């Protein structure tokens with residue numbers, strides 16, 4: 101996969117925009133909607149069958165993706181703020197909801213993500229949190245970063261889900 105150097109150029113979703121993608125059970129893209137294609141700057145054929153990490157931004161902590169995969173593999177939904185990298189090096193923030201798709205027998209057949217415009221006020225807190233998680237990952241690995249996140253949520257007397265959902269609701 102071609103290496104993309106981040107430029108720091110931000111692109112923003114419009115309030116009514118929904119970015120949708122589906123993956124197979126390994127996280128390879130099987131479907132993406134028009135807005136995803138336009139915003140990411142890739143052609144549809146460049147995205148299909150590629151790992152979803154094609155739009156991974158280096159500012160994203162691995163801890164958040166681990167949480168995401170642990171959740172969806174267990175057929176539980178997750179909400180997360182995600183910073184994505186465009187083909188031209190720009191980036192865009194989304195508020196994502198990721199779920200597992202199951203067949204009639206409850207077997208996971210793939211995953212589904214719907215994203216919308218994040219609350220701008222929430223992003224300030226999320227950017228601080230993610231840079232702290234990244235530095236924890238660098239110094240003490242994933243365990244240290246997870247511990248840091250758990251401690252922070254504990255101190256706030258909240259859970260990951262409550263914290264994230266309330267951030268999106270906050271004014």
Ligand SMILES: Cc1cc2nc3c(=O)[nH]c(=O)nc-3n(C[C@H](O)[C@H](O)[C@H](O)COP(=O)(O)O)c2cc1C
Nearest residue numbers: 123127152153155156157165182184198211212213
């Ligand atoms: C349905 C679905 C949607 C995803 N969407 C994104 C996304 O928009 N951006 C992203 O960086 N990772 C997304 N991921 C997570 C990636 O699969 C991957 O875990 C992440 O990019 C980290 O990649 P890495 O482990 O190769 O660093 C998604 C996963 C699933 C199952």
